[in-house]
Every structure is written in C-alpha cells, then in structure tokens.
Amino acid sequence: MRVRIDPRAEQQFFRALLWLLTGVTIFILFFIIFYVLKKGLPVVSLEFLTKNPVEMGKAGGIFSTILGTVALTLLAILIASPLGIGSAIYLTEYTRENWVTRVIRFGSECLAGIPSIIFGLFGFIFFVVKLGLGWSLLSGGLTLAFMILPTIIRTSEEAIRSVPYCYREVSFSLGGTRWQTVTRVVLPSALPGIATGIMLGIGRSIGETAAVIFTAGSSLHIPTSLFSSSRTMSVHFYILAREGISMSKAYGTAAVLIVAILAINIVAYTLMNRFMRKYR
Amino acid sequence: MEKTVIRAKEFSHFFGSAPALKRINLEIFENEIFGIIGPAGSGKSTFLRALNRLNDLIPGSRTEGMLEIRGRDVNAPGISVVELRRRLGMVFAIPVPLPRSIFENVAFGARLAGEKSRGRLTELVADCLKKTALWEEVMDRLDSSALKLSGGQQQRLCLARILALKPEFIMLDEPTSGLDPISTMKIEETLRKFRSEYTIILVTNNTKQAARVADRTAFFLDGELVEVERTDKVFSAPSDKRTNDYISGKFG
Numbered sequence: 001m002r003v004r005i006d007p008r009a010e011q012q013f014f015r016a017l018l019w020l021l022t023g024v025t026i027f028i029l030f031f032i033i034f035y036v037l038k039k040g041l042p043v044v045s046l047e048f049l050t051k052n053p054v055e056m057g058k059a060g061g062i063f064s065t066i067l068g069t070v071a072l073t074l075l076a077i078l079i080a081s082p083l084g085i086g087s088a089i090y091l092t093e094y095t096r097e098n099w100v101t102r103v104i105r106f107g108s109e110c111l112a113g114i115p116s117i118i119f120g121l122f123g124f125i126f127f128v129v130k131l132g133l134g135w136s137l138l139s140g141g142l143t144l145a146f147m148i149l150p151t152i153i154r155t156s157e158e159a160i161r162s163v164p165y166c167y168r169e170v171s172f173s174l175g176g177t178r179w180q181t182v183t184r185v186v187l188p189s190a191l192p193g194i195a196t197g198i199m200l201g202i203g204r205s206i207g208e209t210a211a212v213i214f215t216a217g218s219s220l221h222i223p224t225s226l227f228s229s230s231r232t233m234s235v236h237f238y239i240l241a242r243e244g245i246s247m248s249k250a251y252g253t254a255a256v257l258i259v260a261i262l263a264i265n266i267v268a269y270t271l272m273n274r275f276m277r278k279y280r
Numbered sequence: 281m282e283k284t285v286i287r288a289k290e291f292s293h294f295f296g297s298a299p300a301l302k303r304i305n306l307e308i309f310e311n312e313i314f315g316i317i318g319p320a321g322s323g324k325s326t327f328l329r330a331l332n333r334l335n336d337l338i339p340g341s342r343t344e345g346m347l348e349i350r351g352r353d354v355n356a357p358g359i360s361v362v363e364l365r366r367r368l369g370m371v372f373a374i375p376v377p378l379p380r381s382i383f384e385n386v387a388f389g390a391r392l393a394g395e396k397s398r399g400r401l402t403e404l405v406a407d408c409l410k411k412t413a414l415w416e417e418v419m420d421r422l423d424s425s426a427l428k429l430s431g432g433q434q435q436r437l438c439l440a441r442i443l444a445l446k447p448e449f450i451m452l453d454e455p456t457s458g459l460d461p462i463s464t465m466k467i468e469e470t471l472r473k474f475r476s477e478y479t480i481i482l483v484t485n486n487t488k489q490a491a492r493v494a495d496r497t498a499f500f501l502d503g504e505l506v507e508v509e510r511t512d513k514v515f516s517a518p519s520d521k522r523t524n525d526y527i528s529g530k531f532g
Contacts (some may be wrong), residue, residue: 012395026385096339167378170378172368172390173372174388175365176392180392188379189379
C-alpha cells in the first residue's frame, strides 16, 4: 500500500519551501546592498562627491567619474533609444511576421547574450582603433549603445504589441495614416513599457565596466568633449580595488553607484505612475 | 425618388481563399437608415469594413466585383484611403475611447487632418457633443479621461468623434450590443435625428433594433445577401423563408 501524504501537510510544506526560496533571494539582495552601504557610506561626504580624485584616487573625491558615468550613460541611451524604438516599430507595425523579422529578432536575441567584455573588445578594435575615435566618450557611448540595444528593442516590441488592436482600428477608421497611428496612439500607450526597457538600459550602462574600460579609457580628468577619455564610477571602483589604491574610496564609490541606481529607479517609477494616472 | 449613393455589383470579398461575401448586389439610398441583420459570421461587418477599406489591414484580404460610393469604386487605384475613411465614419461594437481626455477624443480626427486652432477645435467638440446629447453630461469635465465615462456615454462619445470628421455616411457595427436598454434607446433616438443629415448603415444582431429604426433592411446569411426590402415588409412578409426563420428566432 502506498503511503498517502496529507494534502494539507503537503500544501504547508511547499508554502514553507517557496517562502524560504524567496526569503534567501531577498536576503542576498539586501545583504549586498547593506554591506556595501555600511562600508561605503562613511566615506561619502559632500567633498567626496564634488572633488576630483587626487593621487590616482587615493585621496580626494570622485567628481570626474560621476560626470563620466552620467555623460556615457546619457550618450548610450540617446544613441540606443531611437535605434531600438525605431526597430521595434518597424518589426511590429510596418512588416508582417516573416523570415526577415525572425532573423532580426534572432539576431537581436543573440546580441543580448554576448558577454559585455566581447562588446568591449569589439568597441576597442572598431571604434577606438579602426575608426580612430580613440579612448573617448564617443567610443564608449557607441559600444554601450550596441550592448543595450537588444534590451530596448525587445521590451519596446513587447510594449507596442500589447497595445490593444482596436486602438489602431479606431485611428485608421478616423482617417489616420500609419505614421499618425503609431505616433499618436500606439507609442503613447506603449510608453510605460518602452520606458521600462530604457530604464533597464540605463541600469546596465551605469554599472558596466568591461565594455567601458577598453573604449572610454580611464582618464581621471573632467571630460570636456565627446572625444575626451573618461573614467566611470564602476571603472574607478575596479581600478581602486584591483590595484589596491584605496579600499575605502572604492567602497565609497560603490555606495554612490548603488544609491544612484536606486534613486533613478524610484524617480522613474514615480514619474511613470504620475503620467499614467492622468488618463486611467 | 431616392438617390443611390452606395452600390454593390457582384461584390465578393475574400480572406485568403475563403469568401466572406459572395456576389452581393445592393443599393443604399441617400439619407436613409439602412439596416443589416444576420447571424454572426454572415458577412455584415465585412461589408462595412469593405466600404471604408478597414479590411485592408487583414493579410490576404481581396475583393472582386464593384463597390461604389457615389459612382466611384472604393477599390480603384486613385482612391485616397484616408479621405475615404473620413467620409465614412465608423462606430464599433465595443466603445473604444482612446486613452485621452473627452475633448481630445472628439478632436482626434480633426487633429489628424491637421487642425491646430484651439478655438475651432473647441467649437467643433462642443457642437459634436451637443448633437449626440452628451454635452450636458460632460461639459464641465472635458479634460478628464474618456475611459471614466459609462459604456453608453462612451459609445455616444465615439459617435461624436466621427461627427467631428464631418462624414457623409455613418456606419455602425452592432453599436448597442454591449449597452443597457436606456443607453440603447438614446443611441437609436440620436440616429433617427441624424437621418436628415447623413446616410446611416446600421449593422445589428438585434433584429428588433432594425425593425425600430431602419427604413430598409438587408438580411445577410453565410456571406450572401438573402433579401433587401422596406423594413416593414421584411418583418411582416419576408419573401424568403430563411429570412422568416431568422426573424422569428428559428435559428441564429
């Protein structure tokens, strides 16, 4: 005779198991954040944020690396967003599903799976050396843009696809052209999803090290043009820790990075909620 | 003497190889309410969507024969689809307000056509909302979301939205299928009032609605036009047995 398990005991067991798994995930997340902030926050001061690094970062602050991070991320997003959203619009609104769209989609998914250091290497060979852009914000921005492009295409495509078909019908039936339908009806409705993709892209760009170190270089000077070499916070952190220059400054940089990412996410979601509430 | 404004001659419509409309012949007169009844899948909606070429959006859509509006084939090469759709305002079965304000919903068509003057838009929106008897209910909240209106109000908003196009024809595809009797009554009243200004094509799966408002009624079945007659005649003495079976509720 088979042993029967009491269904209620079974239910309780799996509930506890799933709770435990979730708990471990959340614990790891909070542990990392807590650990970095505990080590790093005491170093962070107004001076740390507004002064440039001195003696390779042993002393002083991280101002130029903050500027470098912001400039590089902004550049990457400005390049990748129009490309990504444009591709997504083409794939969803201007073609029917066929082998071309499948090839494009497959290609962009493969692109998403390539390790960032390969992007770094590609960026170095192509932008830095071949096109002669040197170690610069432009090389780094282009490399990062290519790296986050698949994410933006994918999320935008999904967001556009989820806009109810009847909205398009209404727009067409009211004498809208395809372009008017896309810009006035489809994109506004898909905006939250598209913004999520862009947010993910920002998140990846800010934290990226491997793709940036080969392409934007590691200059500690304040960048003055698109062709200046610049160091991002994550690269700065990597060099400080790796070369044993200053662990406390490294943790300080990491803390600023984490707080910045949290802040960007919170601000973005708040803005999005406010925008969406208007007409829902 | 009635003036024919829409004429179908041996008109067929295919999706892929399957015919949705089979060799339809009919005429629609100016300033009448033309009712189309028939069970689901009989080709009623396909007929409306063939008129404003909304069927073009469906892959594999193809036509044969002639479908003329004021003597011009809607599928002729030189026809501007955008202009055609503006002439034939269409209301769908489910009210679909766009996720915008009431004002912007009504002004949408005019904005698509390039109207930018706030003054003219304001006048237009007020005028169209008055014609659909919605003005009193929404005049103090034109800037709030159209999605917050009730189902019946939303459908009248959709009607106001197409009036803003200044169309010649109003096509309604089962416009009251999701509405309560009172909202339905309001829509029907509005349609009767519109008769003097527009030619109205009303597709409905509610045979009583056709009997109440349509001047003439066509009965579609499996993509074929079974009969088209004065409404009182269709409902009192239909010439085809299938029509009689349908309106007396034997099938459908």
